Amino acid sequence: MNVGRLRGLIWKESVQILRDPSALAIAFVLPLFLLLLFGYGVSLNAEHVPVGVIADHPNPQTEPFIATLRHSRYFDVHALPSLPAARAAMARREISGFVWLPGDFARQTLATGPAAIGVALNGVDANTARLVEGYLTQSWQIWLAQMQQEQASAAAFPVGLQTRIWFNPALRSRDYLVPGLIAVIMTLIGALLTALVVAREWERGTMEALMASPVTMAEILLGKLLPYFVLGMGGMVLSVVLAVTLFAVPLQGSLWVLTGASALFLLVALGMGLLISSLARNQFVAGQIAIVVTFLPAFILSGFIFDIRSMPAPIQFITHILPARYFVSILQTVFLAGNVWPVILPDAAALAGMAAFFLGITLWRSHKRLD
Amino acid sequence: MARLLALIRKEFLALLRDKASRMVLVGPPLIQLLVFSYAATFDLANIPFVVINEDPGFAGRQVVARFAGAPAFRLVASLPSTEGMAALIDARTALLAIHVDRDFTRNLLTHRPAPLQIVIDGRNSNTAAVALSYASNIVLDYDAEWAAMHGGTRAAATLDVRAWYNPNLLSRWFVVPGIVGLLTFVVTILVSGLSVVRERESGTFDQLLVTPYRPWEILLGKAVPGLVIGAGEATLIAVVAVFWFGVPLLGSLLALALGLLLFLVSAIGIGLMISSLAATQQQGLLGAFLFLVPAIILSGFATPIANMPEAVQYVTYLNPMRYLMVILRGTFLEGDGVADLLGQYWPLALLGAASMTAAARLARRRSE
Structure with a gap:
């Protein structure tokens, strides 16, 4: 050298x-x-996901739930008139999923319970679908917690999850x-x-x-x-x-x-x-x-x-x-x-x-x- | 017609003459298909977690057992207290830590809120988000069962979630049809992107121009091998996707073939444009690369176009890959026919016509 x-x-x-x-x-x-x-x-952060909402009978019981979805920054809520319309919008890829509040929603939540909220997601993009499912679950829990506060009843979730995300809290x-x-x-x-x-x-x-x-x-x-x-x-x-x-x-x-x-x-x-x-x-x-x-x-x-x-x-x-x-x-x-x-x-x-x-x-x- | 066939034959010979070129066309795409299809998944398995269970009661043990028994989770350590937890997460030995409080069972039995603490490594934000959604499902199941067994308020409404087209939300069903498009795209651009410039570098392009061939015939001769090889490769990869990876192909084969054909024409047009613009093979290669990378990133192959900033979303309308991704996933998973995909076909046809015309003009102008 x-x-x-x-x-x-x-x-x-x-x-x-x-x-x-x-x-x-x-x-x-x-x-x-x-x-x-x-x-x-x-970006893997899904925000403003277009989601259809169908309330068979819009009434004071369904309104707070839809409002929770509207307030979430993850969703862009489209009100749809009927289930067939939602299916068609899904097939045209205009919405990534829809939430269906059936006709007996109000009666079920007030009386015999539990009412079933139907959720259909476009699962083609499995990762986004799973994230959207998580966001919907969050909104649903928020709505339940609000309802319980108003009615002063006991918590519906005995075990609550407290998460702390290290290094990247906002994900x-x-x-x-x-x-x-x-x-x-x-x-x-x-x-x-x-x-x-x-x-x-x-x-x-x-x-x-x-x-x-x-x-x-x-x-x-x-x-x-x-x-x-x-x-x-x-x-x-x-x-x-x-x-x-x-x-x-x-x-x-x-x-x-x-x-x-x-x-x-x-x-x-x-x-x-x-x-x-x-x-x-x-x-x-x-x-x-x-x-x-x-x-x-x-x-x-x-x-x-x-x-x-x-x-x-x-x-x-x-x-x-x-x-x-x-x-x-x-x-x-x-x-x-x-x-x-x-x-x-x-x-x-x-x-x-x-x-x-x-x-x-x-x-x-x-x-x-x-x- | 006969002379056109002779030209096409010559192009095939030029492309497949030496062994290295033949290998480059077939070997790497197949290996990549296998490796990437197995590797490119957002689903989680083997999530390593640590448990800090300070609760002497039964409920804490039940919750921990739920996690340890879940197929996606793997228990790597149990600690008596939170001491040492941070080191395990820092070193990536564990992705998350589950901490059960001392009063967990007592709170549950007395109908007080019983928090379950989870600390998670957020270095890979998507992994963290997916793992948290798995954890949340486990806890919700436990909640429902606790309410059923021990009384207490039931939720006034439950979510009944169905995923259409991909009921088990398998990432692989999303990724593999995308790979069909990805590999076809790369091979087609490389074949057509170097076809004109290779002749120009060796000086035979001028000879071709003084023959009685018309410019469109020369261009057609250059386009056909790319089309045949691209179509062959796409078919091969689609067959592997269906029979090896078990991805359903529900839609019409005609719709898939039509989409691939239109896509190949526009991809070849762009490849020929790059090739006509380049002066040397190295420039051609660099040009192909500089087109391929953004076209793949902005196609919706790995990350959704809907997540991109709005201005970038408009740019993607110029990207043929964008339409192909919708066609592939539509025909494979959603069962689409020709009528459902018209909105994807016409932009592809437009892009194909525009790029082919531009390539023809560029090829002629460069040699003047």
């Missing part, structure tokens, strides 16, 4: 980055684009999606950037020129790694600043932990990119592989949106070999919970091991040979 030669290589690579706007675009425009897209476009889906998204973006920057650079040298024939020079393979790889590391950390800083300022995601943990974990993860992503590109030697194939093996798994299997603990065992096993999984876990913890060492240390160790593995195997696979 010769410092002078290495400096020369790094200089060459940096000039290439600055000359070619596409690398800068991937490092800075892509994070901006993806953060805005996800931050504004992706804003953005607060957990944005930190996870940073991992997806970093995967993309790290792997896509480096997947193309070594392949490009091969494709253009400049790799042969490099090999004819006295630099060693380790120096070539390090010369590729360091400038893109700096670029990737720049993209990271941009993402974190946007997450905290624009999307108001709380950052509970320390900035140092975040920086350290990001540096480790970036090394893994760059290592994967370098490995892909030294195996593929073709920009098109390298780009394809980088997207398929890094981006899509980071999106679906990392715990970024879908909960890993609920996946079948073989899939959970696969997630363990994905670096994004560990980074998503660190990011969600550092942003929302703070410096929880029992989470951060094992994840960081896994990342460090993977970085060593990918960089080591790249170095081992790369020889000064032209075949």
